[in-house]
Amino acid sequence: MALHSGFARVSSLLRSALSVSLRRNIGLSAVLFNKAKxxxxxxxxxxxxxxxxxxxxxxxxxxxxxxxxxxxxxxxxxxxxxRLYGGGDLSKFPQFSFTGLTCVMRIVTADD
Known part of the structure; x- marks a missing residue:
């Protein structure tokens, strides 16, 4: 009995995976076919x-x-x-460093 239910689960998983794979492949082949035209x-x-x-x-x-x-x-x-932002290379993303900051997180429970 346990073997039968295990086989049914595996079979169901394989079926759903195969279904997803086929849908993706059909969609991809349709795109490729349209590009070929x-x-x-x-x-x-x-x-x-x-x-x-x-x-x-x-x-x-x-x-x-x-x-x-x-x-x-x-x-x-x-x-x-x-002049507004203190010079530097405007083509690069600025580097940030946050020092002296601590993150405090309080967890609220039902007892509070």
Whole structure:
């Protein structure tokens, strides 16, 4: 009797795992099938423009088609931020160190 119920549990677990796996694989194959089909011309144009912008951005090392006005505004804003926040490298995330602080946690029970 115990062997039968153990087998039934294992069988149920295997069935549910197989069901999940099949659903995921069918969903994945549908996505891959859609990618294999020809793209919509508008989608293709959009992706081409994104790829073109990416290559221009890598070549220029920053914002594409940024004129002298943009560069001037960027320098002014960077200077203003460094003055407001004490300088430092604005391209890096700041390092925080909390000293002298202790965390006190009080557990409330029904007796309190």
């Amino acid at each position: 020809d793209m919509d011309p508008i989608q293709k144009l959009f992706l081409d423009k994104i790829r073109d912008y990416n290559s221009k951005s890598k070549a220029s090392g920053g914002v594409v088609d940024a004129g002298p006005v943009y560069q001037k505004n960027l320098a002014e804003e960077t200077t203003k931020l460094q």
